[in-house]
Amino acid sequence: MSKDTADLSPEMLSEIRDLANMPDCDINTDDIPETTDWTDARRGLFFRPDNDYAS
Numbered sequence: 672m673s674k675d676t677a678d679l680s681p682e683m684l685s686e687i688r689d690l691a692n693m694p695d696c697d698i699n700t701d702d703i704p705e706t707t708d709w710t711d712a713r714r715g716l717f718f719r720p721d722n723d724y725a726s
Contacts, residue, residue, distance in 0.1 A: 676684060 676687075679687075
C-alpha cells in the first residue's frame with residue numbers, strides 16, 4: 672500500500688478502485704462542463720520546484 676492511500680478506509684479504497692475502472696462515458700460531467708478553450712491557459716503557473724540545498 673502506498674503512503675498516499677495508507678490512511679484511507681477500505682470502503683474508500685474500494686470506491687476509488689471502482690471509479691478508476693469506470694469507463695469515461697459513464698461519468699456524469701453535467702455539473703462540471705469540459706474545458707474546450709485553452710487560449711488563456713498558462714503552463715507552470717502553480718509549479719514550485721523543490722529547493723536543492725548545496726552545502
